[in-house]
Amino acid sequence: MGKKRADVYSVEVCGPTDLEKIDEGDERYKDLKGNKGKPKKKDELKKELELDDHRLSVEELEEKYGTSITKGLSSARAAEILARDGPNALTPPKATPEIIKFLKQMVGGFSILLWVGALFSWVSFGIQLAQGVDSAFDNLYLGVVLALVVVLTGIFAYYQEAKSTNIMASFSKMIPQQALVIRDAEKKEISAEQLVVGDIVEIKGGDRIPADIRLIFAQGCKVDNSSLTGESEPQSRSCDFTHENPLETKNIAFYSTTCLEGTATGIVINTGDSTVIGRIASLASGVGNEKTPIAIEIQHFVYMVAGVAISIGVLFFIISVSMRYKILDSIIFLIGIIVANVPEGLLATVTVSLSLTAKRMAKKNCLVKNLEAVETLGSTSIICSDKTGTLTQNRMTVAHLWFDNQIFQADTSENQTTQTFDQSSQTWAALSKIVTLCNRAEFRPGQENVPIMKRIVGGDASETALLKFSEVILGDVMDVRSRNKKVTEIPFNSTNKYQLSIHETEDPNDKRFLLVMKGAPERILERCSTIMINGKEEPLDSEKAEAFQTAYMELGGLGERVLGFCHLYLPEDEFPDTYPFDTDSMNFPTSNLCFVGLLSMIDPPRSTVPDAVCKCRSAGIKVIMVTGDHPITAKAIAKSVGIISATSETVEDIAKRLNVPVEHVNRRDATAAVVNGMELKDMTLEQLDEILNNHSEIVFARTSPQQKLIIVEGCQRQNAVVAVTGDGVNDSPALKKADIGIAMGIAGSDAAKNAADMILLDDNFASIVTGVEEGRLIFDNLKKTIAYTLTKNIAELCPFLIYIIASVPLPIGTITILFIDLGTDIIPSVALAYEKAESDIMNRRPRNKKKDRLVNQQLAVYSYLQIGIIQSIGAFLTYFTVYAEQGFLPSTLLGVRVNWENNYINDFEDSYGQEWTKYQRTYLQWSGYTAFFVSITIEQVADLIIRKTRRNSIFQQGLFRNKVIWVGIFSQIAIALILCYGLGSVTALNFTPLRVQYWFVAVPYAILIWVYDEFRKLLIRRYPGSWWDKNMYY
């Protein structure tokens, strides 16, 4: 097992050893690309090895690509190559052809059932036509209407889907990348998509590398290869051929990586899909897309309803045949039963509800690509989150200071304007001077009105942090620097591990020079003989050194990057004004300095994150941090945001506390775990499962983006619904594998965005939590919508059953049913999507995808067998009332069907001795339809109100909080009024103007529905866990 697992991370094309393996072992990729196209993949990978441009000299390159490093390609030649190779962009994953998508909508869900209904209608039309029955055309129209319903709902669903896809498309087009290229011996800014092999491009700090580039000139160029390798340390780039492996050599920069600093010029050697990243991305596209939980739920629901429809249909087909009805009549009954049972408008409603939520989420910075993913987020039980940028602010900030033997805490919030720690000490004055002066970072000009924390700075992360820190405290840093003119400096380098500069002092009377230095604390301390305490220099004895060590360890233990600061006023006599400082010969002291203090920096958590993590926790969602960062930093951040709670310990913590070796600690005692990527590599599946199972708080540190995939799969083995955040190209397999992949909108690469189901526009973890809330809400609300919609199916079905069994005149027609399903009921059921949560939405565990179904037995039973039945008898009361008041008492109606429907009986006697023609009866029958329809509509109003809550009383929820419900109710009644009185004269629709009082016959039953449901909810609230609760709560 463990062996097999190793396959997955060998996708990591970062190591030189892996690359050779790729060549030999096609097998290794089987997890990622499926079985198809094996030979092709192999070829592509071979091609990767053929990349030898890094070995070639500039002249050879010029010759190979027919270009010139000074003049570049000619526009004509570039256009030619562009036509040959295609644009320089990753091909998005192959989209399903539009026509297939459309056809899928035509046969999905209930469509098949309705097609069957339509087919039956046409068959019976054909037969009746041959028999010369007058009413044959009714069946033709019914069939056409059914087909139309399928086609229209299909078009609607297709349109909705297309719309959400379009949001995505527009999003990815928002940021067209530009590249500076030399063509026709001129520098031109062109769209990166237009780049072709052989183009000469110039890159500077901050740019994204627009293609795979062989560098021919570089100055201080550093790239961030994290999107390719997951390694976040900047790597320098030059034009030297340093390694046989193209991925390791310094003279190649890869597409989609970022140039951090410096400048470089290079020849484009690969574009678009043939770039290294392009090839990895295409591997990722092979990872199967799981069916979303809501899709599974809807399918379950469709099967259930279809099952009910078919079984009742077949049952009554058999009954009617055995009751000696004609086969043809039986088939017509069957159509009626199918139409009554299928909630035609429901799937469209679900789509609308989901897209409404998607819109709402987009406002909260969650852009949903796939509509169904809206709900997936709600059922998420594990979130695997990135650290940098998602949980943290993605910028170094000073977090702690240590001077005068004391640790001070600094404000790390996003928009700090002041610092509140004690700044009265003289030591602080000295320290702040060092911090200000010994710093090469500068604000970019023209940002005076921008808040300090938001200003753009030229310089590395730590220096930026220090610059902003001192700007906040001291005000104009540039002014301080100009008053203390810099005489000379030694920039930071990795061998010295310090940075030094010498300044004139701002005090005109003090002619001494000030030497300031910062660097790795232990290196700084080595050079010091004194330490400043309360403004006074004191000798650095072992006690004080001890204090330093304790502070250093403590800050380091917080995962913070610690810097030491020291200074020395150079004696005026030895170093007069004109002293020629020389950094090469180091003609100034760099030892016996005065240690002033420590500053520690961290990329602090976003201020909203701890609260969000806490919400996740109470919502039963496990948050797992997966980061490439150092375990200590990762753990510190995890602790500060609450991923590891204050009281829980890791195995290592327990070992430390009990002072026993790690092996002796019972692993189950530890609730938290920090797993190193190195450990993960050697783990078997079982070990990983054990960790995921036994620890509630987990941090994976030093993981490569590829290991995310293993972690995701591990979580999925625990039956969890996993959300994964990611930004790099290499995250895309994990994003695809996850039940819901969340790409970062700001930091995310296109490949990650392509693979993801959702895009976090602000890269903020807290947005995920609001997304979860929306997702859970929509699940609850869809339940309500479905319960609402299913209820009236019984009221539509019963008429047919009574009609067949008791042979009464048909109480409601098929067309009329369609007017309920696709007319009056649509807006109210969408309105339920606007319903607010019933208080406890984020305090319960995520739903168990096996047990907590969208449509469970309770929901179906309660809707079908209880509320549905009440509705039916309410509607039947109206039906009987209409007939009775017009002359047909209920006793007269039983068993009349055959004569009633006989076209040649035109003296049909009613209960009072009056005689009716066929058309008069039919017209009365339509009045019956209308009355039945009106009653269902009135009772659906009550149904709508009770569906607002499942547990709470309507009064707790508030009748008027959801205004859309009222829009729904009014629309419902308005549509019914229009159909009844406006279109009552259109015979084809079978509506007739109805006496006003018939609208109120079912009102007592509507009230009963409401009272009964309040009673149900009351018992559920009063007796949780009781028999009633178990059977009545859906």
Add this chain to the structure above:
Amino acid sequence: MVLLKPTDITARGLILLFYLVFYGFLAALFTFTMWVMLQTLSSDIPKYRDRISSPGLMISPKPVTALEFAFNKSDSRSYETYTASLRNFLASYNDSKQSRNIVCTSGQPFEQKEDLGKKACRFNRTQLGPCSGLEDENFGYAKGTPCVLVKMNRIIGLKPEGEPYIQCFSKEEGKVQITYFPAGGTIDLMYFPYYGKKLHAHYLQPLVAVQLAINSNSTKEEITIECKILGSPNLKNEDDRDKFLGRISFKVQMSE
């Protein structure tokens, strides 16, 4: 045989009990509301007559399928059903059945104010002449002059205006001679208004007999006869959708 755990049995029992009570309650409620609704109705006349403002026409005898007569005048079995049906229909017009019926004033509606026991007007079978079945028990079917009775649907409270009469014509010219009994196909106003089955128990609706003398050269041909009620402005006979409102059309095919 699956043995259920005791808890299962209790749970199922409870559910069964619940639905028994629930549906019992609903049945009672439905019965009650139906009862209340029926209480609001009069047993004498229906509350509304929204759908029957104007009466339809109907014929007797009524062929089993469609309104198509087909018989052989020399084969008594072929018209047996028609004559039997006529005899049966006219039985209620026998004098013996009309002993309580009174002779009313012809030509004006017979309105009765008293609530109980509305009187019915006498309709003598003899008025139907050869179609009364009193002289010719075959109603002319054996002679090739079949009788068809045209009647107007009973509608409570309907009072025709003017002087209504039935007129029939054949679409095919000259194939048939039509004779009406009573003469001119008149329907006497004294038979109106009708007060309903309960109050007006012995009511007999007026009939018009139509005797069709089919030309001997038109036998074996299908003859379409259309009858209409005319002479009364408040009786509709031209409705587009209702082909039987104040009119009726039927086919006769006679063979020898």
